[in-house]
Amino acid sequence: MQQEFSKSEKFWMNFKLYQLWRFIVLNIKIYTVAVQSKWH
């Protein structure tokens, strides 16, 4: 079902401190899963 992003979602998407946290988390997540490929 089509939805719109809520005001709160939009706020968090551009809230710099929270996004810095997400940047760190996403980097760790992507590096962790991507590096597993090297074991194949």
Add this chain to the structure above:
Amino acid sequence: MAKIVVIGAGFAGHTTALYLGSKLGRKHEVTVISNRDVFGYVPSWVWVGVGHMKPEKTVFKLKSVYDRKHVKFVHAAAKEIHPEAGDQYVLGEEIGTGKEVRLDYDYLVIAPGPLLNFAGTPGLGPEGGFTHSICSLPHAVKTRDAYLSLIERMKKGETVKIVVGTGHPGATCQGAAFEYIVNVHKDLVKKGLRDKADILWLSNEPALGDFGVNGVQIKRNGIVQKSEEFIQSVFKDHGIRYQVQTGVTKVEEGKIHWQNYEGEEGVTEFDFSMLIPQFKGQPFKYIGKDGSDISAKLVNPAGFVLVDGKYGLPYPELARTPEAWPAQYNNPTYPNVFSAGIAFAPPGPISKPFTNKNNIAIAPAPPRTGMVSGVIGRVVAMNIVDLITTGKMTHSERMTEMVAACIASMGDNLWDGNAVTIVMRPVVPDRKKYQNEYGRDLFTSHLEMGLSGAWMKFMLHYTFIWKFKALLGWKLIPE
């Protein structure tokens, strides 16, 4: 001393060459033959296409990198491949002089990237057609110039129609087109011109957010979220109209002709359009010892190299057979011929294909670019190293096992930019391993939008150019 020839120096070929050079370059002969003497960082061409990045920031010369990695570079266009045992070589034509080049090999890697088949859709493309493309750097530059001219018209008060998507019923790379459409939106908002443009997404995907990989699904707080709903929200938020299940059949000046799943034919008018063409394999000649054409042993009718996949399975069976996807990417008839990136033939589509009542197959081809290309390039290189050093291949990675991460830019500004961060595990659903209707690891798979994605995309540009230049620690950066 073994001789290894790599055709192509894009994500797949260049990755293969760097690993081969680093592991074997001192003792064996590793040669790259490419018709381009620069490496192009394709993911950033979306920014070139809206005038936000200078083209020269996305390329660097290959020769100096290869010199450091003990790889020989031949600036030539490969033309013929002679794979029969005893006399195996590649014939090419040197760029600039037209001189014939012969490269003998013990191992061959075919990774030249796609042939952009604009001819597959009459009127498509920037050379003799009416639409634009960001699939090569010259095309991205042309797209930028056309887009900036459009901006001038809009500044004078004109209202325009912009159409972005796929330009062939069997096209792939919807992700790049998605990045382009949202970057255009963002750019127009910044310039205060968004109200002067009607923007339409026109695509061959079975559903919005499919991206040729059957969509992306994640589980958050116990609820399954799908890329279809996510992209619907993005388009609704951005005021972008969309039309999926549509195959473009012809383009005329200002008019796109299409057919949809129902077999209806229609025309969409445009002032500016960027449509991704169908991809095909490069038209090399494959020649036997007696001079005969042996293409059927090496490539499928579209020119993609046949490797160790199971071909010919109907879609429902293929969707239940993860082992049908190739693991080591070498040709069964000529096992010393490998292929990586877009060049290898996938066993079939990932998204559900559809043929309408007029017999037009509207089905996105599987994307094999970016991270997938790099991973396959490394697997191929490591297996060649294995064969030379121990005689036995030990590496494999099917797309049904592979993780792919993709950052789709939605505005490049580091203060108020945006991007969707996508992690898919695996790229091709494995319904045997992951017992859910999507065949994916819903815990690892990830879909998130925010400013952090824009930072990631920016960081990846510089990190990957560092990696592809083979600078200090390049192997620590995953493909």
